[in-house]
Amino acid sequence: MSSLIDRPNAPESEQPRAGSPISTSSEWTFDLIRQYDEEIAKCAAEFGLDTYPNQVEVITAEQMMDAYSSVGMPVGYHHWSFGKQFLQTAKGYQRGQMGLAYEIVINSNPCIAYLMEENTLPMQALVIAHASYGHNSFFKGNYLFRTWTDASAIIDYLVFARHYVSECEERYGVDAVEEILDSCHALMNYGVDRYKRPSPISAAEERRRQKEREEYEQRRINDLWRTIPKANEDDDPVRRKTRFPAEPQENLLYFIEKNAPLLETWQRELIRIVRKLAQYFYPQRQTQVMNEGWATFWHYTLLHRMYDKGLVNDGFMLEFLQSHSAVVYQPPFNSPWYSGINPYTLGFSIFTDLRRLSENPTDEDREWFPDMAGKDWLENLHFAMRNFKDESFIQQFLSPKVMRDLRLFAIENDDQEDHYKVTAIHDEPGYRTLREKLARQYNLSYREPNIQIYSVDVRGDRSLTLRHIPVDRVPLGKETDEVLRHAHRLWGFDVHLESVDEGVVVAEHHCPQGTDDEH
Amino acid sequence: MGMTHIVDRRLNGKNKSAVNRERFLRRYRHHIKKAVSDAVQKRSITDIERGEKVSIPTRDIEEPVFHHGQGGRQEVVHPGNQEWVAGDTIPKPEGGGGQGQGQGKASPDGEGMDEFAFQITQEEFLDFLFDDLELPNLARKKLKDTEAFSYVRSGFTTQGVPAKLDVVRSLRGAHARRLGLGGARKKKIRDLEAQLAALKSAPEELDLAFSHADQIRVLEEEIARLKANVRRIPFIDEIDLRYRQHLKQPKPATSAVMFCLMDVSGSMTQMHKDIAKRFFILLYLFLKKNYKKIDVVFIRHHTSAKEVDEEEFFYSRETGGTIVSSALKLMNKIIQSRYSPAEWNIYAAQASDGDNWNDDSPICSKLLSERILPQVQYYSYIEITPQDHQMLWYEYEKIMEQYPQSFAMQQIADPRDIYPVFRQLFERKAA
Numbered sequence: 039m040s041s042l043i044d045r046p047n048a049p050e051s052e053q054p055r056a057g058s059p060i061s062t063s064s065e066w067t068f069d070l071i072r073q074y075d076e077e078i079a080k081c082a083a084e085f086g087l088d089t090y091p092n093q094v095e096v097i098t099a100e101q102m103m104d105a106y107s108s109v110g111m112p113v114g115y116h117h118w119s120f121g122k123q124f125l126q127t128a129k130g131y132q133r134g135q136m137g138l139a140y141e142i143v144i145n146s147n148p149c150i151a152y153l154m155e156e157n158t159l160p161m162q163a164l165v166i167a168h169a170s171y172g173h174n175s176f177f178k179g180n181y182l183f184r185t186w187t188d189a190s191a192i193i194d195y196l197v198f199a200r201h202y203v204s205e206c207e208e209r210y211g212v213d214a215v216e217e218i219l220d221s222c223h224a225l226m227n228y229g230v231d232r233y234k235r236p237s238p239i240s241a242a243e244e245r246r247r248q249k250e251r252e253e254y255e256q257r258r259i260n261d262l263w264r265t266i267p268k269a270n271e272d273d274d275p276v277r278r279k280t281r282f283p284a285e286p287q288e289n290l291l292y293f294i295e296k297n298a299p300l301l302e303t304w305q306r307e308l309i310r311i312v313r314k315l316a317q318y319f320y321p322q323r324q325t326q327v328m329n330e331g332w333a334t335f336w337h338y339t340l341l342h343r344m345y346d347k348g349l350v351n352d353g354f355m356l357e358f359l360q361s362h363s364a365v366v367y368q369p370p371f372n373s374p375w376y377s378g379i380n381p382y383t384l385g386f387s388i389f390t391d392l393r394r395l396s397e398n399p400t401d402e403d404r405e406w407f408p409d410m411a412g413k414d415w416l417e418n419l420h421f422a423m424r425n426f427k428d429e430s431f432i433q434q435f436l437s438p439k440v441m442r443d444l445r446l447f448a449i450e451n452d453d454q455e456d457h458y459k460v461t462a463i464h465d466e467p468g469y470r471t472l473r474e475k476l477a478r479q480y481n482l483s484y485r486e487p488n489i490q491i492y493s494v495d496v497r498g499d500r501s502l503t504l505r506h507i508p509v510d511r512v513p514l515g516k517e518t519d520e521v522l523r524h525a526h527r528l529w530g531f532d533v534h535l536e537s538v539d540e541g542v543v544v545a546e547h548h549c550p551q552g553t554d555d556e557h
Numbered sequence: 558m559g560m561t562h563i564v565d566r567r568l569n570g571k572n573k574s575a576v577n578r579e580r581f582l583r584r585y586r587h588h589i590k591k592a593v594s595d596a597v598q599k600r601s602i603t604d605i606e607r608g609e610k611v612s613i614p615t616r617d618i619e620e621p622v623f624h625h626g627q628g629g630r631q632e633v634v635h636p637g638n639q640e641w642v643a644g645d646t647i648p649k650p651e652g653g654g655g656q657g658q659g660q661g662k663a664s665p666d667g668e669g670m671d672e673f674a675f676q677i678t679q680e681e682f683l684d685f686l687f688d689d690l691e692l693p694n695l696a697r698k699k700l701k702d703t704e705a706f707s708y709v710r711s712g713f714t715t716q717g718v719p720a721k722l723d724v725v726r727s728l729r730g731a732h733a734r735r736l737g738l739g740g741a742r743k744k745k746i747r748d749l750e751a752q753l754a755a756l757k758s759a760p761e762e763l764d765l766a767f768s769h770a771d772q773i774r775v776l777e778e779e780i781a782r783l784k785a786n787v788r789r790i791p792f793i794d795e796i797d798l799r800y801r802q803h804l805k806q807p808k809p810a811t812s813a814v815m816f817c818l819m820d821v822s823g824s825m826t827q828m829h830k831d832i833a834k835r836f837f838i839l840l841y842l843f844l845k846k847n848y849k850k851i852d853v854v855f856i857r858h859h860t861s862a863k864e865v866d867e868e869e870f871f872y873s874r875e876t877g878g879t880i881v882s883s884a885l886k887l888m889n890k891i892i893q894s895r896y897s898p899a900e901w902n903i904y905a906a907q908a909s910d911g912d913n914w915n916d917d918s919p920i921c922s923k924l925l926s927e928r929i930l931p932q933v934q935y936y937s938y939i940e941i942t943p944q945d946h947q948m949l950w951y952e953y954e955k956i957m958e959q960y961p962q963s964f965a966m967q968q969i970a971d972p973r974d975i976y977p978v979f980r981q982l983f984e985r986k987a988a
Binding site for chain 2: 068071072075076079091092093094095096097098099101103104107116117118119120121122123124125126129148155156170212216220223224225226227228368369370371372373376379444445446447448449450451452453454456457458459460461462463464465467468472475476479486487489508509510511512513514515516517518520521524
């Protein structure tokens with residue numbers, strides 16, 4: 039609502055501070071945006087924020103919805119799911135429910151941030167500080183982004199992917215391409231290498247290698263399957279000496295791309311594209327709290343610095359603080375608005391508290407953070423930003439004070455008990471467990487079921503067996519059979535999925551579905 | 558510094574998601590076709606040119622991924638603890654193993670979360686409608702495009718894009734709402750305050766049951782309650798918002814009248830009527846692109862004819878025999894009295910299942926060829942029946958030879974047969 043209603047210009051500050059404000063009206067112009075950006079950049083430099091060059095693009099609300107619905111990819115390939123996203127976004131926007139839609143930033147070099155033309159000037163300044171200096175420095179500094187993504191190559195790669203997908207659509211039909219992409223999307227979260235550093239993305243390289251790969255891959259796959267079954271050697275699967283793959287594989291899409299018996303080369307290429315994109319987004323999925331917290335901390339800090347320098351007036355700050363507090367609002371668990379912990383709030387609180395305990399440590403802080411308390415706050419913050427992901431960041435830096443401020447508590451729901459149990463709260467005996475539990479909650483391999491490729495019946499019916507290792511007896515969700523159908527489409531032969539808890543198969547899923555053991 | 562590029566992208570790259578949207582509609586065309594077809598039944602034939610809301614069950618459009626189900630031992634950290642300490646237990650809600658924190662989200666406007674609802678545009682609506690009729694592209698284009706349009710302000714609407722928000726109107730509405738909701742209460746507050754003042758200044762009376770102090774307290778509580786009520790009235794609410802509305806109006810030539818004639822005798826089922834309705838819609842759309850003003854006259858008949866409104870035309874049932882000439886006579890009469898051929902372009906479409914009282918068919922033929930056809934631009938007859946023709950068809954075939962320019966007839970068993978009748982019409986126009 040607030041952005042829709044014109045408000046009268048805010049009164050000038052009565053006691054002008056050092057400088058004079060850059061502007062007093064809430065209308066923006068390109069020139070003003072440039073001036074604000076320059077001043078924000080100076081403040082950012084004072085705090086040692088190291089960024090990629092910035093590109094700020096002013097776009098319309100409709101373009102923002104476009105960008106929003108293609109998961110922030112400035113050039114995506116075409117797919118119905120993005121259309122669905124667009125319809126949803128448009129609906130939300132027209133009803134005025136759209137959240138922080140004035141902020142989209144792309145992890146690329148230069149770093150692209152979008153400003154919506156409807157925003158007022160204070161909002162534009164907030165977005166520049168948040169995205170172009172906050173997120174940007176995070177992309178450049180955080181170790182996950184540094185090792186796993188290549189900011190300078192992503193745009194080229196996206197263009198390459200889009201062209202390749204449309205070429206396939208022309209050649210093989212929209213439906214055939216859509217089928218493969220649907221199936222890849224279903225397994226997208228299982229298309230990443232979690233531990234191994236992936237080879238860098240490069241469009242030129244992809245194009246050059248595509249031709250060679252086409253021939254080589256197909257030959258290699260034929261080799262794997264060109265086996266003349268030898269009687270009596272392999273009849274009994276238990277006696278079979280070597281399993282294929284020898285070790286369970288976590289990257290389902292990679293395995294399918296390399297080994298599925300029947301796929302055409304172009305289908306393998308599509309899998310590869312989805313896989314590469316999954317890998318590109320993987321660091322973002324692991325650093326949501328940190329990334330948003332960092333960007334929020336810096337828009338807050340940078341704009342306050344501007345205020346101290348007298349570059350913005352009270353009216354500006356009022357509007358800015360109103361937006362800021364909306365962003366970091368955390369509804370309590372029993373509120374109708376509650377939908378989990380707000381990553382902006384959590385991240386912002388931790389970074390803010392890290393600064394506090396560096397500058398004004400209490401005894402508690404000295405005990406909990408001996409290496410940080412009383413040290414240079416900027417160095418501490420940069421260290422935290424560079425070297426962690428959400429899980430380890432929370433584990434290291436969630437302080438007792440933040441737990442108290444947010445009044446965190448952990449609740450256990452065990453299907454073998456008829457009560458929920460409060461297992462830890464924000465008090466002395468609870469701090470450490472609470473912190474551990476919250477950290478675990480942000481561990482992707484805990485958040486998503488642990489499913490790996492277990493074996494392929496190379497000599498027999500070519501069926502693929504996946505293994506799910508449950509944690510704390512948590513079973514797989516309702517959509518499992520549906521996802522398996524997608525895996526089956528890619529693999530081309532029967533696909534089995536067994537949940538194995540401490541060596542015992544506790545649940546099975548099959549595609550095509552067998553006659554028995556259906557749950 | 559100075560490294561930042563600021564780019565104005567507002568003019569380019571608009572509607573990047575158009576292809577994705579088209580892909581989405583394509584994927585769910587069955588759902589949408591059904592919604593369009595339902596809408597056609599509900600709408601008036603003169604009200605076919607707007608978008609439509611389509612709902613798809615959410616489970617049909619979900620993109621499945623592996624995720625944890627319910628069960629086992631799950632532990633979640635939440636904010637906002639109020640009174641619990643470690644070790645507290647909370648009974649689970651009845652109904653067996655229910656999850657405490659609901660995973661489903663309530664929708665703010667009562668639209669079920671198991672429905673994915675969205676709007677299709679007028680253009681998409683027509684496309685799906687034409688798909689149903691298997692209309693070739695050229696004809697579609699002719700129906701959808703008009704040479705000239707003008708945008709006309711047409712008042713205000715409660716829905717729209719933020720860019721078209723009318724601030725003055727919205728705030729006026731909000732003001733009126735606040736007055737409406739709060740006025741009576743504010744008056745009450747004033748009255749009570751007056752009473753209170755009077756009471757405070759009045760001398761103490763010795764009423765032990767209801768002392769002055771008590772009375773004052775009661776009044777003050779009431780005033781406080783009313784004030785709290787008034788405070789809760791929001792300054793501005795979603796229902797106050799008003800958007801400027803613009804309508805696209807075609808600017809074609811002159812006036813036309815369209816006569817819809819239909820047999821409603823017992824043998825015409827609702828299915829027959831629905832096919833007829835589509836035919837009438839198509840004719841209407843065609844005329845609308847070519848004429849500025851169109852009147853539609855509905856004549857229904859069994860053994861006698863009657864001019865009716867659209868609702869009655871399509872949806873009320875009659876029984877009995879069939880005398881087609883009654884309708885033709887009535888049409889002729891209406892032309893004489895209201896639609897002079899000098900001023901009006903006259904179009905007529907007749908739908909029937911082919912039944913007629915045998916002796917009547919020659920009369921029809923005579924009426925048509927002598928009275929009606931000389932006056933009309935075009936007369937089309939559709940016979941909705943999979944069966945053999947009867948007398949009327951053969952009589953009409955003779956007319957066809959006589960007036961190949963302005964008379965067309967076609968047998969229709971299925972909505973997709975409707976188009977061929979139109980082709981003749983378009984071909985004639987093109988020549």
